[in-house]
Amino acid sequence: HLFFSFLRLYVEGYRNPTMNGYAKMLTIWSLSGLAALSANINVPTKWGVISFTLGGGATVICVILLTVSLLMVCYTEYQDRKSAEDSQLIKVRHMGLIDHSIGDVQKYLPRELKRIKPQPFDIEFDNSHKTTDIDDLAKQLAQIIRLPQTIKDSGRSLNNGKKHIVYSCVAPVPMIAAAGHIISNMQNVHVADWDREAKKWHFNDQLDDGENLIFETIDKKDVSTVAVNIAISLSLPLRLNKIEEEFSGSALYHINSVYQGYDKICSKAKQERLAKGVLEFINNEIIPNYSNLNRLDFFIAAQASFIFQLGTVLNQGHLPMTVFHHFNPANEVKTHPWAVAINNGTYEVVA
Numbered sequence: 001h002l003f004f005s006f007l008r009l010y011v012e013g014y015r016n017p018t019m020n021g022y023a024k025m026l027t028i029w030s031l032s033g034l035a036a037l038s039a040n041i042n043v044p045t046k047w048g049v050i051s052f053t054l055g056g057g058a059t060v061i062c063v064i065l066l067t068v069s070l071l072m073v074c075y076t077e078y079q080d081r082k083s084a085e086d087s088q089l090i091k092v093r094h095m096g097l098i099d100h101s102i103g104d105v106q107k108y109l110p111r112e113l114k115r116i117k118p119q120p121f122d123i124e125f126d127n128s129h130k131t132t133d134i135d136d137l138a139k140q141l142a143q144i145i146r147l148p149q150t151i152k153d154s155g156r157s158l159n160n161g162k163k164h165i166v167y168s169c170v171a172p173v174p175m176i177a178a179a180g181h182i183i184s185n186m187q188n189v190h191v192a193d194w195d196r197e198a199k200k201w202h203f204n205d206q207l208d209d210g211e212n213l214i215f216e217t218i219d220k221k222d223v224s225t226v227a228v229n230i231a232i233s234l235s236l237p238l239r240l241n242k243i244e245e246e247f248s249g250s251a252l253y254h255i256n257s258v259y260q261g262y263d264k265i266c267s268k269a270k271q272e273r274l275a276k277g278v279l280e281f282i283n284n285e286i287i288p289n290y291s292n293l294n295r296l297d298f299f300i301a302a303q304a305s306f307i308f309q310l311g312t313v314l315n316q317g318h319l320p321m322t323v324f325h326h327f328n329p330a331n332e333v334k335t336h337p338w339a340v341a342i343n344n345g346t347y348e349v350v351a
Contacts, residue, residue: 089116089164090151094179096128096140096171105168105192108201113164113190119154121147129172129328132337137349141340144179145347151186161187168192168201173300173307174324174340178347180311181322191305193263202263204305208270213277214256215285219244221251227295228286230255232278232310234302235262238327242335243299250297251290255281263303271306275313282319294320299327299336314342323350 091105106118125140151163165186169176183189192201218231218240227250231238234257244252255278257264265271287293296319300307314322321343325336341350 087116087162087164088154089113089118089166090121090147090154091118092121092123092147092165092167092169092179094123094144094167094169094171094175096123096125096169096175098127098129102170102194103200105166105201108192108203109166110190110203110205113166116164118166121150123171125171128175129326130330132331132351134338134349134351137338140175141178141347141349144175144182147179147183148186151183164188164190166190166192167308168194169304169308170194171304172326174326174338174349176304176307177298177300177311177314177324178340178342180308181315181342182311182347184312184315191268191308193266193303193305195263202266204266204268204271206267206270208267208273211257211259211270213274214258215281216254216256218252218254221290223289223291225249225251225290226292227251227297228253228290228293229297229299230278230282230286231299232256232302234260234265234300234306236260236301238299238301239329239335246334246336247297250295253281253286265303265306268305268309271309272313275306275309278310279313279316295323296320297323297325297339299325301327 093105095102106114123140123143125136128137128140131137151165163186165183165188167179167183167189168191169179190203192203194200195202227247229243229247229250229252231240231243231252232255237260238254240252240254265274282296286296298310300310302310311324321341323339323341325339327335328337329335331337337351339350341348
């Protein structure tokens with residue numbers, strides 16, 4: 001247990017190159033060296049036990065390093081506490097699906113954020129994935145649109161580096177994408193996903209495994225086409241036939257991955273890379289081939305944090321109107337009954 005604790009601290013220090021991280025790495029090195037230099041080794045032979053004692057002047061160096069590293073840890077802990085007192089944390093809870101008694105994200109926050117007193121911002125609209133009431137959906141979107149001004153008003157004297165946002169959500173795809181698009185310019189945004197099996201929140205701190213997206217052309221139209229459908233399947237398959245049927249006049253491209261499933265992309269670095277890959281595909285393959293393009297329609301099956309990240313990278317001034325569609329297989333009229341359209345800084349729920 002002690003070995004794995006040291007290994008965890010070492011990896012944390014390596015991945016998070018701060019003074020605190022370096023101090024922890026130095027502590028591990030000095031403790032490891034001290035243990036090795038102070039070891040007693042007994043080697044049994046047919047002539048008896050031969051003992052070796054490792055130690056000497058090098059032990060003093062390790063003790064000095066250990067003392068220095070512990071002082072560094074204490075200093076950085078003090079600095080972190082002082083920084084927390086001068087920082088702001090907006091804790092957004094966005095619930096738009098079925099209420100499964102999902103707990104608060106507070107106890108799952110990263111260690112450095114737990115020291116900051118949170119300011120809650122709740123967006124509660126249960127069962128919005130089943131409704132087709134545009135006015136009710138517009139109220140939810142209005143709450144999301146309020147986020148930037150709320151953040152600005154609650155911490156006017158702080159620079160952006162002191163402001164932190166934790167966004168925890170279980171909500172329809174269009175609303176999550178809109179949230180990512182709206183607060184894309186904010187620093188220090190931490191997005192939490194709800195683990196349905198473990199019944200807890202988690203942040204995406206795993207390493208990037210290097211997996212790439214797979215891009216498929218399903219229905220390429222001529223250059224006069226004004227709209228393009230982009231279907232992204234990362235958690236479960238999409239009903240491409242329904243997209244073709246309900247948006248028949250548009251070209252259709254499918255983006256997926258080898259390993260589909262819930263919570264398969266738990267690396268923020270990987271999410272950022274894949275989201276940028278989608279943007280590059282739009283810039284390099286779609287926009288040049290459709291000179292009259294004025295609309296991009298997105299259909300996404302992925303975990304919330306990736307949807308949020310995609311909304312963030314698509315906040316580009318050169319893109320045409322971007323529409324994120326909601327999928328409801330129980331709807332008798334249309335399986336994509338509503339969407340959030342984003343156009344030149346405006347956000348609107350459309351049927």
